[in-house]
Amino acid sequence: MATVLDLPKRGKNIKTKGCTKCKKELPVENFCKNSRHKSGRDSWCKNCRSKATRAWQIGNPERDRENKRVQKAKNPIGYWVTSSLSKHRCRGFDIKITHTELEEMAKKTTHCVYCETELNWSVGKGKPGHDSPTLDRIQNGKIIDKGSSQIICNRCNGVKGNEFGDTLRRRLEGMLKRI
Numbered sequence: 001m002a003t004v005l006d007l008p009k010r011g012k013n014i015k016t017k018g019c020t021k022c023k024k025e026l027p028v029e030n031f032c033k034n035s036r037h038k039s040g041r042d043s044w045c046k047n048c049r050s051k052a053t054r055a056w057q058i059g060n061p062e063r064d065r066e067n068k069r070v071q072k073a074k075n076p077i078g079y080w081v082t083s084s085l086s087k088h089r090c091r092g093f094d095i096k097i098t099h100t101e102l103e104e105m106a107k108k109t110t111h112c113v114y115c116e117t118e119l120n121w122s123v124g125k126g127k128p129g130h131d132s133p134t135l136d137r138i139q140n141g142k143i144i145d146k147g148s149s150q151i152i153c154n155r156c157n158g159v160k161g162n163e164f165g166d167t168l169r170r171r172l173e174g175m176l177k178r179i
Contacts, residue, residue: 017041021048076121077106084135088144093137096145105151106133112153114160119153130155 017028021044031041032049042049057064072079081103089095111118112131120131128134134157136150152160 014039019043019045019048021045021052078103080121080133081106085144088135092142094143096143097149101146102135102149105146105149109133109151112156113150114152114156117153117155119151128154136160 014028016025017031017039018025019031024045026045028041030045030047031043032046033040034042037043044052081099085095085097085099085102106121109119117131119133120129121133130153132154133151134154135144136152136157137144138148138150141148
């Protein structure tokens with residue numbers, strides 16, 4: 001296991017690092033960046049940190065809820081980005097967009113591209129409103145990247161469903177005829 005004396009300044013050129021929790025020597029990519037440590041990386045590996053965080057959340061549900069509420073209020077767009085990417089990752093999508101890229105896209109998107117409704121980035125309780133932002137896969141593939149994704153309102157994403165292009169256009173034209 002590497003000691004602090006063996007490590008170059010701020011983690012440059014190190015390939016492995018020892019986790020102080022599980023005592024395993026792991027590739028440096030298995031440790032989150034942390035500028036407070038001399039190595040530039042966290043002292044616990046991502047797996048150990050994740051398990052400890054989850055255990056704390058289970059043991060402290062009220063404080064966890066309050067922390068999340070505060071985080072939502074401080075940065076609703078950032079919270080939405082984290083939540084959207086997490087939900088899509090859990091559903092098996094291949095995420096090829098970074099948190100920063102999606103957050104930049106979200107900050108530039110103030111209105112739905114289909115109906116021009118102003119998006120409501122505030123996060124409330126319960127189900128999302130019709131004007132809540134959603135991450136839309138333009139071609140409905142399994143990859144989420146900058147070129148195949150856009151942010152639209154919840155209502156339009158629900159109407160759109162899994163259709164796109166000419167199929168979506170025909171469906172919407174049929175809906176307009178019935179009005």
